[in-house]
Amino acid sequence: MAEKIIRIKDAKKSFGQVHALRGVDLEVDRGEVILIVGPSGSGKSTLLRSVNRLEALTSGEIWVEDDCVTGPHADIRKIREEVGMVFQSFNLFPHLSVTENIALAPTLVRGEKPAVAIQRAETLLARVGLSDKAHAYPDQLSGGQQQRVAIARALAMQPKIMLFDEPTSALDPEMIKEVLDVMLDLARDGMTMLVVSHEMGFARAAADRVIFMDEGMVVESGPPAEIFSNPREERTQRFLEHIL
Amino acid sequence: MTNPAPAAAKPGGKSLPPGGPTKDSMHLAESSLIPGDAETIAAWKIAFFGAIAVLVILPIWRPSPFLEIMSFVPDGLIATFTVTFASICIALLLGLLAGLGRIARTTIINRIATVYVEVVRGIPLLVHLFYIYYALGPLLHLNGFMSAIAALSFCYGAYLAEIFRAGLQSIHKGQMEAALALGMSRTQALWKIILPQTIRVILPPIGNEFIALLKDSSLVSILAVSDLLRRGREYASTTFFYLEAYTVVALIYLVMTLFLSRLVGLMEERLRTHGRKNN
Numbered sequence: 080m081a082e083k084i085i086r087i088k089d090a091k092k093s094f095g096q097v098h099a100l101r102g103v104d105l106e107v108d109r110g111e112v113i114l115i116v117g118p119s120g121s122g123k124s125t126l127l128r129s130v131n132r133l134e135a136l137t138s139g140e141i142w143v144e145d146d147c148v149t150g151p152h153a154d155i156r157k158i159r160e161e162v163g164m165v166f167q168s169f170n171l172f173p174h175l176s177v178t179e180n181i182a183l184a185p186t187l188v189r190g191e192k193p194a195v196a197i198q199r200a201e202t203l204l205a206r207v208g209l210s211d212k213a214h215a216y217p218d219q220l221s222g223g224q225q226q227r228v229a230i231a232r233a234l235a236m237q238p239k240i241m242l243f244d245e246p247t248s249a250l251d252p253e254m255i256k257e258v259l260d261v262m263l264d265l266a267r268d269g270m271t272m273l274v275v276s277h278e279m280g281f282a283r284a285a286a287d288r289v290i291f292m293d294e295g296m297v298v299e300s301g302p303p304a305e306i307f308s309n310p311r312e313e314r315t316q317r318f319l320e321h322i323l
Numbered sequence: 324m325t326n327p328a329p330a331a332a333k334p335g336g337k338s339l340p341p342g343g344p345t346k347d348s349m350h351l352a353e354s355s356l357i358p359g360d361a362e363t364i365a366a367w368k369i370a371f372f373g374a375i376a377v378l379v380i381l382p383i384w385r386p387s388p389f390l391e392i393m394s395f396v397p398d399g400l401i402a403t404f405t406v407t408f409a410s411i412c413i414a415l416l417l418g419l420l421a422g423l424g425r426i427a428r429t430t431i432i433n434r435i436a437t438v439y440v441e442v443v444r445g446i447p448l449l450v451h452l453f454y455i456y457y458a459l460g461p462l463l464h465l466n467g468f469m470s471a472i473a474a475l476s477f478c479y480g481a482y483l484a485e486i487f488r489a490g491l492q493s494i495h496k497g498q499m500e501a502a503l504a505l506g507m508s509r510t511q512a513l514w515k516i517i518l519p520q521t522i523r524v525i526l527p528p529i530g531n532e533f534i535a536l537l538k539d540s541s542l543v544s545i546l547a548v549s550d551l552l553r554r555g556r557e558y559a560s561t562t563f564f565y566l567e568a569y570t571v572v573a574l575i576y577l578v579m580t581l582f583l584s585r586l587v588g589l590m591e592e593r594l595r596t597h598g599r600k601n602n
Contacts, residue, residue, distance in 0.1 A: 133500055160506040170501035174519050184505035187515060229501075236505060 084109045084240060084271050085130060090139035092125055092295075099125040101295035102139070109239075112272045114282040114303070117292035118318060123275045126292070127242050130273065131155075131162045143240065160188060163233030167245040169225040171217040171232070177204065178213045181232045188236070196235070203231040207261050223254030227261055234265075241265065243274040277322050279307065291315045363588075371581040374574050381571070388564040392555075392571045399554030400575070406468070406550065407540045410475035411533055417480025422487025423513075436484065443481035449542055451478050456546045471543035479536050483529065490525035491517060523594050530587030534580050541576070551575060 085107035092100040099122045107113060115123045128134040129141055132148050132155050141148040146158050172180050181203060182196035204210050207227040217225055226246055233241060243262065247255045259281050266272055266285040274281070282289055282303045289306040291299045291314075299312045310316045382389040424436025443451075455477075456470035465473065494517050502512035544553035555572035559565045 131504055133504065156506050156508060159504055162504075164501075164504040166497055166501060168495075168497050170495070170497035172498065172501070172516055172520075174523070183515065184502075184507060187511055188506040232505070 082109050083107065084111075084144055085273075086140075086142040087126070087130075088140045088142075090126065090129060090141060091137050092122070092129065092134060093137050098295050100129070100136070100139075103292075103295070103297055105290070105297065107240075107271060107273065108287075110269045110271055111287045112266045112270075112285050113274065114278075114286040114289045115273065115275045115292060116277055116282075116289060116318070116322075117298075121292040122295040123292050124244050125295075127244050127273055127275050130240075130242055131159050131164055133164075156188070160236050161238050162240045162242060163236060163238035164242045165226070165229050165233055165244065165246050167248050169217075169222070169229045169249070171225055171229055173217050175216075176213070177209070177215050177217070177220070177228050180217070180228060181235045184232070185235050199235055200231070203234055204228075206234075206264075207231050208257070221254060222250045223257045226250065226254075226258045230258075230261055230265075240271045240273070243272065243276065245275050247276060247278060279303075279322075282307070291318065293318070367581060367585060371578065371585070374577045374581070378571070378574050378578070388562065388567045389571065391562075392558055392564070392568050395558045396551060396554045396568070396571055396575070399549055399551035402468075402543075402548055402550040402553075403537070403540050406471050406475065406543055406548065407533075407537045409472045410479060410540070411536055413472070413476035414479035414483050414532075414536070415529075417476060418483025418487050421480060421484035422491060425484060425488040426491055440481045440484050443478055444485075448474070448478050448539055449545075452542055452546060467543070467546035467548045471540075471546055471548050475536060475540065475543070479532060482532055486525050486528045486532065487521070490521040493524055494520050526594060527587055527591045530583070530590060534583050534587070537580060537583065538576065 083106045085105070087103055087105040090100050090103040091098070101122075103122070103126055105126075115126065117123050125134055129136050130143065130148065132153070136149050139149065143158050143162060147153055148155070148158055172183070175183060178197060178200045181200035182193065185191040185196040185199065186193055201210070201213065204213055207230060209224060209227055209231070212220060212224060212228070217228070220228065230241075230246075246262070247258050250258065255278070259278060262272070262274070262281065263285050272285075274286070276282075286303050288300055289303045290297055291306060291310070291312070293314050299306060299310060299315045306315065307319065310319060378393075382393050421436045421439055424432045425440065427433045427436070451474040452471065455465065455474045456467060459465065460470050498516055498520065499509075499512055502516045503509070507515070540550060541552040544550050544556065547553075549557070552572055555568045559568035562568075
């Protein structure tokens with residue numbers, strides 16, 4: 080019986096009159112890779128961003144291991160150290176070189192020695208295949224390269240969980256594969272991953288579970304093969320017809 | 324806008340921008356639509372070297388008043404520079420604090436900063452000077468010099484606050500989110516991620532405020548501060564060479580501001596080019 084690393088209980092979030100989440104329950108096993116799909120506005124990104132509290136829930140609870148993210152006394156910075164995040168728009172720091180982008184947070188947040196942090200940055204750059212770009216600046220890189228640096232930057236904090244918020248949506252088609260390859264590699268390594276994406280190929284290759292969300296609720300969840308070839312709910316069927 | 328451009332893409336005697344002499348007609352069209360930097364620089368050269376030439380020629384041509392003025396007036400430069408420099412330093416600090424206050428999420432801080440900016444921007448600088456020197460000066464035991472610095476800092480702090488606010492808000496919110504997601508505190512994110520990027524954006528407008536402050540520092544001559552303008556007036560009022568004294572004063576201001584504006588321009592260019600390292 081695998082241990083639950085994330086527990087989401089009845090998560091609700093409203094932005095004024097708009098209800099982004101209407102009561103989501105989700106438990107994630109350690110090492111599990113979950114793909115969250117659904118039409119735009121279905122609350123996928125809001126759910127993901129609630130896990131490290133970039134969005135604060137209106138009600139409900141989220142636990143990361145033994146820490147309550149949503150509690151009033153949550154040490155949110157401690158939790159965020161454990162939860163890496165990759166954004167659709169990369170959000171690399173443009174005034175810092177690739178190595179500095181990766182090494183900054185470990186030195187600043189963890190108090191690591193710069194030499195140690197730079198050493199790890201180099202290892203991580205090798206892992207994402209960008210050793211030759213260590214001294215480049217973000218605007219000298221292609222979108223795919225930037226996103227791989229962003230993944231390395233998140234990994235530098237040695238997180239236990241990685242959140243991917245539409246990591247390939249802003250990329251040209253020919254660059255998607257290089258990013259997905261890095262993510263596949265991470266998944267094989269046993270990283271717990273929550274991925275908001277419509278990359279079905281990635282889902283088939285790496286996901287343990289696919290969750291279909293609509294209108295702020297989880298409509299259906301199950302193994303990729305089941306969801307994609309045999310969806311039970313009509314809404315899931317209609318959605319999949321559109322994107323497949 | 325761009326559609327009719329290729330038709331207008333005749334070279335027309337205009338030189339191409341350096342580094343981009345291509346046959347691409349689109350490129351040509353766009354470069355001819357924007358008033359080239361070359362024009363500005365040519366105008367700058369005429370004004371700057373012209374002013375220096377006049378300043379050199381006048382005392383040679385008529386040493387009697389001009390050489391005297393030139394040896395009398397520059398004493399005021401020290402006061403002008405001191406007031407300007409001290410004011411800009413304090414104003415930068417005030418502006419940064421108020422600019423941060425303007426984007427703060429705490430209502431009370433936000434309110435204080437906004438009221439400060441709105442009040443100060445609604446009152447003329449000269450009124451500030453009078454108010455601090457004549458109304459508050461006796462109470463606070465401020466001399467003219469201190470009153471001048473206080474008023475200029477107070478006013479320019481508000482102007483700079485708006486520049487800081489705009490600069491801070493121009494940074495994509497994903498930058499703060501990425502920093503927070505990595506476990507940084509808001510303060511760390513501000514100092515390491517947001518402010519270094521903001522400074523690049525706001526250096527040119529801050530440079531312009533610096534120039535404006537240098538010019539506005541001439542207002543302090545009414546507070547018995549012997550700045551450049553006041554020295555000119557002192558000379559003129561004893562010798563009645565008004566035209567000559569104020570010509571020299573105007574030319575000295577012109578040379579200083581043109582020099583600084585060129586510096587700001589160069590800074591802008593450098594910030595646009597790549598590879599600059601912060602830290």
